[in-house]
Amino acid sequence: MTRNEKGAFARRSFLQAGAAGAAAGLLPTRSRATAGKRAEVKRYVVLGRTGLEISDITFGSSRLRTGEEDLVAYAYDRGVTYFDTAEGYTGGQSESVIGNALLGKRDQVVIASKTSTRPSTTRDEMMSALEGSLRRLRTDYIDVFFNHAVNSVAQMSNPEWHAFAEQAKRQGKIRFTGMSGHAGHLVECLDYAFDEDMVDVVLVAYNFGQDPKFYERLTQSFDFVATQPDLPRVLEKGKRKGVGVVTMKNLMGARLNDMRPFETGGATFAQAAFRWVLSNANVDAVTISMTSHALIDEYLGASGATALVHGDFELLKQYARLNGASYCRHACNDCEGACPYGVPIADVLRTRMYATHYKDLEFARSEYAQLAVNAAACASCSGQPCREACTHDLRIDQLCGPAHSLLA
Ligand code: SF4
């Protein structure tokens, strides 16, 4: 099948599924523009029990800023139908830009947004956050509303979250609820949410560096291995329960430029990393921050994949060789408790990654500013308590202090 035939097939499948879904009142019914020679979405998937049909590569917007409506429109024209945002992304700019760009297209897209909660957050505070998101997004409902960046079970078990979710659903302001997570206690929080049947969708950090069985194959000659053995298990559990699974942080730090010299076979590292994630049948779709037309085209080049292709393994291996020793796996959280001053090491290193890997200092600083405790204590610490606390051999003591200087 040629590329154009595949595109036509995908469009037919989408329209057929769209017609069925429209009858059920669950699916977007848009007729997508053709894409000429540029990449386009080739596969649409059903997002678990929500019944929502979404593109397998979705629009992440954590770095979307005022004036960038063209990025949203470009992705939409390429067939992207799921747009992920949050109240906290770029101080609300991200939601506003998506709202502007998708005005008049609301019934043809799925919009997901999030609010950050603490165990003590009240229903009224959550409702007020939702109202703000609705205003910025210029819509009267959000398809999937996430409890954002959950890193403790107490955030999910807060009865106010459930009272809020029920009320917002009853009022038609949200259709489905979810949990997003990329830091400590991720597996524990997912297990809890699945066992208690609390979520329709999860958004989780997941990449080839987090599956120990696969990562060990890449790093046989290295002296470090991933320790996230339960993440594949818990994703499978989510699938069994009918929960929609979307992944983020798929690129293990996204040092794309490091990999350009090695991308000689027509495929790119990013595409290989997406194919790896999408080859897991327990994952429905990936979300990725789309920051330029060229990157959107590159990312959509992996749409339709359900397996690695020739050359992918070597690209992933090369990436692991270059970056494995400096990439914090965030959710592994093996270093929790190592710092006597309470520095949240995984969160500090995640925000550092936005600056050093994503090259987005403004975003990194805004995320760092939201941490309840930062790494200021590192300035007067010997570094001895955390020096050997990382099970991936990262020198935490050499990373957290400079991260504070960079981001505070
Ligand atoms: S260097 Fe920083 S993170 Fe490490 S123990 Fe000291 S204060 Fe904690």
Ligand code: SF4
């Ligand atoms: S610093 Fe090391 S132990 Fe701590 S979360 Fe990151 S990878 Fe895991």
